Amino acid sequence: MNLSRRVVLGGGLAAGTAFFAPGVARADDFDKPFTGFAPPSTVLRDGTPASVGLDPAPIEVAKAQVIGHQTAPAGGHPLYPGHVGLMAHDGVVVATQADGYALRYRNATEELPQSEWLPMKRDTIFDMASVSKLFTSIAVVQLIEEGRVGLETAVAEYLPEFGAAGKEAVTIRHLLTHTSGFVAWLPLYSKYPDKASRIAAVMNQPLTNPVGTVYLYSDLNLITLGVLVERLRGQSLDEVVGARITRPLGMKDTGYNPAVKERTAATEYQAVPARGMVWGEVHDENSWSLDGVAGHAGVFSTVDDMAVLSQALLNGGTHRGARILDRKSVSLLITNFNQAFPGDDHGLGFELNQTWYMDALSGPRTAGHTGYTGTSIVIDFTSRSFAVLLTNRVHPSRAWGSINVARQEWAGGLGRALPITPRGSHVEWEAQALHATNAVLSVPLAVPAAGARLGFDLIAETEETDILRLESSTDGTTWTLVPMEIRHPGDTRTGEEDGSVSGTPGERRWSQVRAELAGGQQTLRWRYTTDGNTLGRGVAVSRIRVVGQGGVVVDSDASSNTFSASGWTKRSRS
Known part of the structure; x- marks a missing residue:
């Protein structure tokens, strides 16, 4: 067990500090997976989502959804009594x-x-x-x-x-x-x-x-x-x-x-x-x-x-x-x-x-x-x-x-x-978990004529038919895939992608992505398309930076307001 992932608090706490009772383990983020087994002394006990660091909102949504299936749609049957x-x-x-x-x-x-x-x-x-x-x-x-x-x-x-x-x-x-x-x-x-x-x-x-x-x-x-x-x-x-x-x-x-x-x-x-x-x-x-x-x-x-x-x-x-x-x-x-x-x-x-x-x-x-x-x-x-x-x-x-x-x-x-937490104090966008949607996160860029390098952190935990595409456009109408290099955690090799990512169930660690951008005025977007079948955890991006010869073109932490998001939720960590 990684002891750095366990927190015991004692003494006084400043106002607004999250409290976890002494001896009670904090929840592990989705992007910090466990290896091995839980301690053999772990015994089930009652609590709340917040008591172990979980976001209660998705749980409440799920509870309402499964109750809803007990009501018959027009002309049909309920899924179960x-x-x-x-x-x-x-x-x-x-x-x-x-x-x-x-x-x-x-x-x-x-x-x-x-x-x-x-x-x-x-x-x-x-x-x-x-x-x-x-x-x-x-x-x-x-x-x-x-x-x-x-x-x-x-x-x-x-x-x-x-x-x-x-x-x-x-x-x-x-x-x-x-x-x-x-x-x-x-x-x-x-x-x-x-x-x-x-x-x-x-x-x-x-x-x-x-x-x-x-x-x-x-x-x-x-x-x-x-x-x-x-x-x-x-x-x-x-x-x-x-x-x-x-x-x-x-x-x-x-x-x-x-x-x-x-x-x-x-x-x-x-x-x-x-x-x-x-x-x-x-x-x-x-x-x-x-x-x-x-x-x-x-x-x-x-x-x-x-x-x-x-x-x-x-x-x-x-x-x-x-x-x-x-x-x-x-x-x-x-x-x-x-x-x-x-x-x-x-x-x-x-x-x-x-x-x-x-x-x-x-x-x-x-x-x-x-x-x-x-x-x-x-x-x-x-x-x-x-x-x-x-x-x-x-x-x-x-x-x-x-x-x-x-x-x-x-x-x-x-x-x-289970929360997704950026590495360090960075702004993070997470695609909302919805079927048959097209979630778009975009940012306008003025890339120097010599081009620029894009870097960002990525979690993509998706089924094969739910696809994240990195695309650019100079006119807002015609979009072109931007080839990416993805370095997965613990792997010294670099995987080359055609500009899209899918079929990554169980991928719960942040990956580092690099891409080369051509010069000129353009819009860059992350487009996540889901079908009506199943959903994985989805995708999240963080620490987006575009750097050219003249310096930083955009930094998502310093200028997050320049990004437009439809179907994405922004979270900030400090």
């Missing part, structure tokens, strides 16, 4: 919200009488759906840690029946990273008559693709691993997860097949199979047909229990003195084993760097998962932050659509609450 969310940073829970309804509908089209609606509460228990895969993965990594399973060992060594149909070369890693070659899904619940035949069908299933050649997300991978855990532990999966994960961490509301139906959020009304309103039992049909306990789905949990798991992982596998994994094992969870499949970054069980739901928290050391019922967890090791959003989006029907926009807003609100 209700939700419970939690955000935390550096061991402090900075935001929680419970709103809407855990139960609202009688069937796929009719509401219950309003007197029978059940409100969401902070301790509402949710069907976590595929987030269950994380628990199975942790159980497998515990076996790896103990030396009972080898990551690169063939699965058939532990489950001989799995070697059928050409699967002899599939390893534990292939299953954990969805590179086994398995088909995505099988209708186990409808095609086979009982649990034994359903498990046998998975063991006997041939590969759709040669092992290790493609990334294809498959429930069969984790069903197999669930069977492996049971075989090696001599216990059912729910017993293993309870004994080795949830009970040690005090996750008292997490498990399979919840006992109290009324505490759970209802999911879907199912006519086929004829289950009616699914409430208090697992939604996933295959898991249901396996008695509610399976490697791919079946876990129920609350937002506070998922917060405990998240903090334990940030701490390197421990919380309140209970250790479920050692630090090396947690590192395996968040190591990208899928470098051969760009865009499908994956650790052991955990997805990595997925902007489509991690938004502004996304990066190479951001781990998480989503669940079909409307759940998501995003754990950012780089800022020691996490965002959990639990909804019952399939209540009453899965046909009502995706909630990815809400997932992005919730994680993005926390990511944008």
Whole structure:
């Protein structure tokens, strides 16, 4: 840990000085990422965004946005009846919200009488759906840690029946990273008559693709691993997860097949199979047909229990003195084993760097998962932050659509609450986080005939289709890209760009940019164009200077008023 990033204040404080209680860590800026894990003694506690140096405004925006999705647009459906969310940073829970309804509908089209609606509460228990895969993965990594399973060992060594149909070369890693070659899904619940035949069908299933050649997300991978855990532990999966994960961490509301139906959020009304309103039992049909306990789905949990798991992982596998994994094992969870499949970054069980739901928290050391019922967890090791959003989006029907926009807003609100601070006392402009916009920062220049050199600091944390362009124009109509040289921190090489920057998720450090400008009267602009898809953290520029033979042409610190900004926010540090 870099001790220079920790501040303890004592004695008197001058009026207006920001106060951080003795022993309480200040927040780390977005541009000063952590390495390693949080101290193992870090214990979750309640606080406010301001108490750890976060900007509360983006968090409040996110809270309002996710509530707004509970109201149906004209002629449409709400994204979900209700939700419970939690955000935390550096061991402090900075935001929680419970709103809407855990139960609202009688069937796929009719509401219950309003007197029978059940409100969401902070301790509402949710069907976590595929987030269950994380628990199975942790159980497998515990076996790896103990030396009972080898990551690169063939699965058939532990489950001989799995070697059928050409699967002899599939390893534990292939299953954990969805590179086994398995088909995505099988209708186990409808095609086979009982649990034994359903498990046998998975063991006997041939590969759709040669092992290790493609990334294809498959429930069969984790069903197999669930069977492996049971075989090696001599216990059912729910017993293993309870004994080795949830009970040690005090996750008292997490498990399979919840006992109290009324505490759970209802999911879907199912006519086929004829289950009616699914409430208090697992939604996933295959898991249901396996008695509610399976490697791919079946876990129920609350937002506070998922917060405990998240903090334990940030701490390197421990919380309140209970250790479920050692630090090396947690590192395996968040190591990208899928470098051969760009865009499908994956650790052991955990997805990595997925902007489509991690938004502004996304990066190479951001781990998480989503669940079909409307759940998501995003754990950012780089800022020691996490965002959990639990909804019952399939209540009453899965046909009502995706909630990815809400997932992005919730994680993005926390990511944008992390401040960006210029190096030194400089003026900084940050592009506003908006979809489908064209944000422009511009400055008129009178460049000497011999030309001039431009320099500025840059943070660009963007998706591939959101582009920052550096452009110049002599008439305000025709714009030309200005080639740039970008020096990234810790890298002695200089990267040459054509005048545009994009596709830089996880780039959280200031870079130094240099460019040559032709002589003459011109306007220089930074144009950041976003699409309607996802957003990263965005872009920020600082310490802009243009210097020619006669001296300084413009200095953003000394003459910030000469800059015009549309869609950019100016911040000054002193």
